[in-house]
Amino acid sequence: MAARWAWGSAAAGGQRSKFLRQVSHYLIRYATWIPPLIWFNAYVAQVTFIRGPSMYPFLNPHYNDSLREDLCLVWKLYAQEGLRRGMVVVFRNPYDPNKTTVKRIVGLPGDVVRTKPPYPYEHAAVPEGHLWVEGDGDKSQDSNYYGPISARLVTGRVTHVVSPWERAGRVRWWEHPLRAGVHRAA
Amino acid sequence: MPSTTPILRRLLRPTRPRLSPQPRPPRPPPSSSSSTTTPPHTNTPPNGGATGTPAPSWVGHPLRLILTTLKFVAFTHLLWEYVISMAPASGPSMLPTFEVLGEWLLVSKLHRFGRGVAVGDVVAYNIPINDEVGVKRVLGLPGDYVLMETPADHHGADGGVGAGAGVGSQGGGGGSMIQVPKGHCWIVGDNLVASRDSRYFGPVPLALIRGKVIATVRPFSEFRWIDNALRKADSPDED
Structure with missing residues (x-):
């Protein structure tokens, strides 16, 4: 008009x-330039804020005493290939397809995971093509709530922390200790 | 730095608006009288096309042409990914509805993530246990109660493959039901005996739904819309 x-x-x-x-x-x-930007954000890389305490203390360590949120670089190219235990991944929430969630991979297909309280069974075997994801913090709605998630839900990996200057840099997921209670398949 | 600056300057230089009524004179104005007769070149250098016919003005600088092509491809991709797309489909799992080979399906991506999908719609979805795309019919949405196994076959044939086989041998009324969890849906193929679907891998997250199949376009003469097959059952009391 x-x-x-x-x-x-x-x-x-x-x-x-x-x-x-x-x-x-x-x-x-x-x-x-809007379509190329949308394509880039959806398929190559995106810079996003991390909301909530589910990855405390790795991300958002000051969620209790500050409103500041971590700014992270999410790499989306070939996100579903070569997933390893310890990686911090971004995926669509299986309970709400319009929300994306950040968690750490705990179990790969074939692993048997000792679960945490809300899960109805003590042990869970991760089916083929699925992942067991958990947050680092206690306040985390993760696979202990909704079970193993399909790897097809993964949209990206958190590769860099951008915003709090003192913690900015690469996410060294391989240095993070693996969670105890995982019987690894391979 | 000095080598890239002219390219950048040429890139950032505003081209003439397309709806301008009179052409602007070319950059080195030779004289006022000849400026009206020369064809307008926006980006070709003034003496570049001296030998043959000069490139048309809409071609422009090669870099700008590449950028425009990329932008056009990105725009098309946007339509393909978020509005509508077309893909071939094969397999016996939807047999009465789709043929085994040679089907081309029109998929509405506006229904991705299960937006506006109702029970009875045919959807294209990412198979949760491998990296392929499947086409099945939605039989249950969050909160619905669905039969986990194949419905018992009263005609004596085997109930089905895989998970359904044990139930078919039980006779009528067997099987257990679950409530589809929130954010999930229950997906089953039309051809129950040759379909690997939610009976095998459980409820599918709505986030894996790529879109709703709205038509088959195989030969265009056999174009037909795929409508929701759910019909109200006639109850005998109503007559």
């Missing part, structure tokens, strides 16, 4: 129409 109005006044001529023509021209030119 606004474009039509701008078009009409541009046809009439005048100083204001020139201004409007330029503005609409630049708006359209910048708008053509």
Whole structure:
């Protein structure tokens, strides 16, 4: 509608129409960059804030005394390939497809995991194509609530911490100790 | 740095708005009289196309052409990923509805993540246990109660493959039911005996649903919409 109005006044001529023509021209030119940006964010990399205490103390260590949230780089290229125990992954929540969740991989397909309280059974075998994910902190809704998740839900890996300057840098997931109580398949 | 600056400057230079009524004179204005007759070149250098016919103005600088192509591809990808897409499908699992080979399906990506999907719709989904895409019918949404195994076959044939085989031998009324957990759906193929579906790998997260199958387009003469097959059962009391 606004474009039509701008078009009409541009046809009439005048100083204001020139201004409007330029503005609409630049708006359209910048708008053509939106699809590449969406593609990049969905398939290559994205910088996002981490919300909530589920990865405490690894991410958001000050969730109790500050409103500051960690800013992380999520690498999305080939996210579902080569998953290892200890990696911090981003996946779509199996309980709500519109939410994404950050957790650490605890068990791979074939592993037998000793579960934590809300889970109804003491041990859980991770089926093929699935992962057992848990948060580092206690306040975490993870596989102990909804069971093993399909690896197809994984959308990315947290590779770098960006925002709190003192902790910025690469996420060294391989240095994180593996959780006890996992009988590894291989 | 000095080598990249001219390219950057050329990139960032505003091109003429397409709806401008009169062409702007070319950059080195030779004289006022000849400026109206020369065709407008936006990005070709003034003496670049002196030998043959100059490149048309919409071609522009090669780098800009590459960028425009990339932007166009990204836009098409956006439509393909979030609005509508088409893909071939094969396999016997949806047999009365789709043929085994040579089906091409039109998938509405507006229904991804199970948005607006109802019981009875045919959906394309990421198979949770491997990295393939399947097409099945939704039989249960969050909160619904579904039969976990194949319904017992009263005609004496085997109840089905895999998980359903034991139930079929029990006779009518066997099997256990579960409530589909929140955020999940229950997906079963139309061809019960040759379908690997939720009876095998359990409820599927709605986040794995890629879209709703709205039509088959195999030869375009056999185009047909895929509608929701759920019908209200006639109850004998109503007559």
